[in-house]
Amino acid sequence: MLAQAIEVEVQSLLDNFTSLQANSKQGVVRNGHLPERHLQTGFVDVTVKVLKVRDRTGSEIKFNSILVSAYLKRTKNIEELIHWLYLRGISTGDMQPALRSLLGKQAKGVVSKQCFSTQAAVGSKIRPVV
Known part of the structure; x- marks a missing residue:
């Protein structure tokens, strides 16, 4: 279905x-595919x-x-899930086993990266209690 939408x-x-x-030919044409990529979804x-497109006219x-x-x-x-787990008070070490089932071997790097950005975002909004 995603391939059809990109098409x-x-x-x-x-x-x-x-x-x-361009030289009495179509100026903008299909030109193969980009390398295959893997996307992680929630499921x-x-x-x-x-798909790639080639511009023969030089118009760049x-x-x-968009998809x-x-x-x-x-x-x-997945990114929202990581933020949600962090904000619920689960420490970084405790999130590893929970997310390993969702993300596989990539869980370790993903979690630490997301936790760091979440700490920065949350830390900038916390005010001291007076």
Whole structure:
């Protein structure tokens, strides 16, 4: 389903630039796929191949998927889950076993990175009690 949605995105871009020509050929065309990537979702890991577009006119037209951004590795719900667990008072060490079942071997790096950003965000909003 995700592949079909990306296909629609690319086709929409190509349709917008059908009038562009380069040497009496279509100016903006499909050009294969980016390397395969794996996205972590809340339920299952998904393998994604995003299409590439080539601009023959030199106008520097590029395709950037709205659905699968350039550096996306995890969907938002996993990051929100990590923040939620942290804010509920579970220490970093205690979150490891809980998240290992969700994230697999990557849990250790993901948790420490997210906890650090959560500490920074929460710490800036805490006021001393007077």
